[in-house]
Amino acid sequence: MRIRKPSSINLRQLILLLAVFSAAVMLAGGMAGAYQVQRQQLVANTLDANEAFAVKLARIMSDLLLRTQGNLSYSGGLMVRSGMAPAVLQAEVDRLRHLELGFNTVTVVDGQGVVQAFSPASRNLKGRRLDSVARNGIGDDRAPMISPPYVTVLGNLAIRLSHPLLGPEGRSLGRLSATVYLRDEGGLQRLIGEQYFRDGTYVYVVDAQGRLLYHPQAERIGEIVVNNPVIDTVRKGRSGQMELTNSRDVDMLAGYAYVPTADWGVVVQRPTELALKGLNDLMLRVLQLAVWPALVLLVLLWLLSRWISRPLGELSQIVQDGYEDGMARRIAAVKCWYLEAQRLRGALLAGQGQVRTRLGELHSAAHTDPLTKLGNRRGLEAALRILEERRQPFALVALDIDFFKRINDRHGHDAGDQVISGLADLMRAHARQGDALFRLGGEEFLVVLPDSDLAGAKMIAERLRAAMESARVLGNETVTLSAGVAVWEGGDAQLTLKIADQALYRAKESGRNRVEAGGP
Structure with a gap:
């Protein structure tokens, strides 16, 4: 039997190791807990701040759009009361163009789509009839409106706010409209750009289709964003906060708010990595403060472990x-x-006085299978080692109960134990004097036949197979076994055991309930 080398670690060292390990685990757990608490707090604070900022911007936008629509309504009233006088029309479109939203163009068209006034005057569109493209976003209804984004005849991505011009009896005299270019300075660019943003925080605005109306990367304005949960949520008219991975696979902490006036959504977000940037430095400082108490504790543990x-x-x-x-x-x-x-x-x-007797009992138990009382794998190794040392010829019969898992599944493990015990009894009944019987685990068994050749081993294996088939170890149900036979021809006995296992595998593959011989 192989004797392990004695351990070089003594009890005192084990106590110290356990104490140090426990302290390290507690420290790591405390640090991890503190990290998680701080992380959650930072994330919660960032989410709350971003949501509050988004709500604020949404309210500012809504108020600004309502004021702008009020200005359009006021100017439209002046135009109608003046009898659509050209001077009044031009004065009002010039005035409207310089209001706080920052319109790029302001237009008055009559009922036939002919431009009656236009600002800036340098464009000289007065008197021209607008085609369907140029009229995009003006609207034909009799109510104020904010258009979806569209591309102007000059290729600018724009939105348009418009107000109907209605005569005394509700007769349509035309429409007053104001255009904001989304990619130009002014409009949303000016409104959002004037806000103060902390490091890494940025804002974008989307419409009901998920199209970007504002984004700090101007080239993305007009892009329709997909696979972004915060945009999908705010498009449904909701406000709130969310941790998410955006459409560019970046982890974000986002607050969002709905702008009901225009059916838009405002999203304020910050990369999670930037929000947690200072947390690692904070944890390092906490760890440094814990070093001296830990050293004092180690000295105390060293003295206590000795005692x-x-x-x-x-x-x-x-x-x-x-x-x-x-x-x-x-x-x-x-x-x-x-x-x-x-x-x-x-x-x-x-x-x-009891040590020697007990050691003998333990040695016997270590080499015996408790269910069948046959030898176990440790006993097999000892037997093969003795046969090798004596150079005594032997044969091996590897046995395996067919469909044993099915027996356990159908009848339970008690029935499986009954079948295993039945096979062990059959092996004892058919064994010769001097044969060694082993259970290697589960439904696997092995017979060692000293001084036996291949033909004799096959005959014994066949006899066991037939006896198992007719024994009825499971009531009226037939239980069969497969066998593989090999003969030791010198060299490593483990190789012979492997050949027997391979023969057993062929018996299984060839239909079970049969004996196969291994070797050349």
Whole structure:
């Protein structure tokens, strides 16, 4: 039997290792807990701030759009009351163009789509009839409106706010409209750009289709964003906050708010990485502060471990020195001040005469399968080693119960144990004197046949197979087994065992309930 090399770690070292490990685990757990708490707090604060900012911007936009629509309504009233006088029309479109939203163009068209006034005047569109493209976003209804984004005849991405011009009896006299270019300075660019943003925080605005109306990267304005949960949510008219991975696979902390006036959504977000940027430095400072208390604790643990381990160390040294005259006196002289050491000292004093007997019992149990009382794998290794050393010829029969898992599944493990015990009884009944029987685990068995050739081993294997088939070890149900046979021809016995296993595998693959021989 192979004897392991004695451990070089003593009890005192183990106590120290356990204490240090426990302290390290507690420190790591505390640090991890603190990190998670701080992380959650930072994330929550960032989400709350972004949501509050988004709500604020949404309110500002809504108020601004309402004021702008009010200005359009006021100017439209002046135009109608003036009888659509050209001077009044031009004065109002010039005035409207310089309001706080920052319109790029302001237009008055009559009912036939002919431009009656236009600002800036440098464009000289007065008197022209607008085609369907140029009229995009003006609207034909009789109510104020904010258009979806569209591309102007000059290729600008724009939105248009418009107001109907209605005569005394509700007769349509035309429409007043104002255009904001989304990619130009002014409009949304000016409104949002004037806000203060902390490091990494940015804002974007989307319409009901998920199209970007504002974004700090101007080239993305007009892009329709997909696979972004915060945009999908705000398009449904909701406001709130969310942790998400955006359409560019970046983790974000987002607050969002709905702008009901225009059916838009405002999203304020910050990359999670930037929000947590200072957290690692904070944790490092906390760890540095914990170093000195940890060193003091280690010194105390070192002294305490020496005190605890001394009685057991003395007892182990006595045992290592071996049984001798005066051993009991040496054991009794050890100062055992805690319960476990006292019990160990008592057991050593009481058990000197029982050790050899107990060791023999343990050795026997270690080589026997508890269910079948056959040898186990450890016993097989010992038997093969003896046969190898003696150079005594032998054959191996590897056995495996067919469909054993099905038996367990159908009838339960008690029935499986019954089948295993039945096969073990059959093996004992058909074994020759000197044969060695083993259960290697589960439904796997092995017979070692000293001084047997291949033909004799196949005959015994076939006899066992037939006996199992007719034995009815499971009531009226037939249980079969497969077998593989191999003969040792010198060399490593483990190779012979492998050949027998391969033969058993062929028997299984060839239909089960059969015997196959291994080897050349």
